[in-house]
Amino acid sequence: MYNLTEEIINQKCELNNLKTDEWLEKMENMEKEGIDFVNISKIDIHMKKKMGAIIGGAVMIVFMIFLIGMFLWGNSVDPIPLGLLIVLVAIPVVIIVCIIGVLIGRIREIDGGEEDEAAKY
Structure with missing residues (x-):
């Protein structure tokens, strides 16, 4: 999770041009690999x-x-x-x-x- 946030920060994405579908796909792949995202x-x-x-x-x-x-x-x-x-x-x-x-x-x-x-x- 930490790596994902670092990657988003390093790309300096602004909110209006953030590619949410790509990031959600990466999160889903991370979950399949065993990472849990806690609410x-x-x-x-x-x-x-x-x-x-x-x-x-x-x-x-x-x-x-x-x-x-x-x-x-x-x-x-x-x-x-x-x-x-x-x-x-x-x-x-x-x-x-x-x-x-x-x-x-x-x-x-x-x-x-x-x-x-x-x-x-």
Whole structure:
């Protein structure tokens, strides 16, 4: 790819007289030889989707940890029955486990391009 851009620059082609068909043919030949041309915008979109999912999941996990801390602090100030405390702490723990599972699935979905395929229809 670097050689192709150097060749275009060395020929000092201007935009109005650039022979795009020839350059596209050279690119296609390079692809047949094994060079991959990466769509950078697609990678950026996938990274943004991943970061959105990770940030959303992290915010909810932090909230659930805060909730567990509040339950434990409240129990230290005014003790409640142990069974009730276990239930109150178990609910956010189950939610955290589910968030992590969904987050892993979402990242796999983004990596697999399932969303891109569904957008075509």
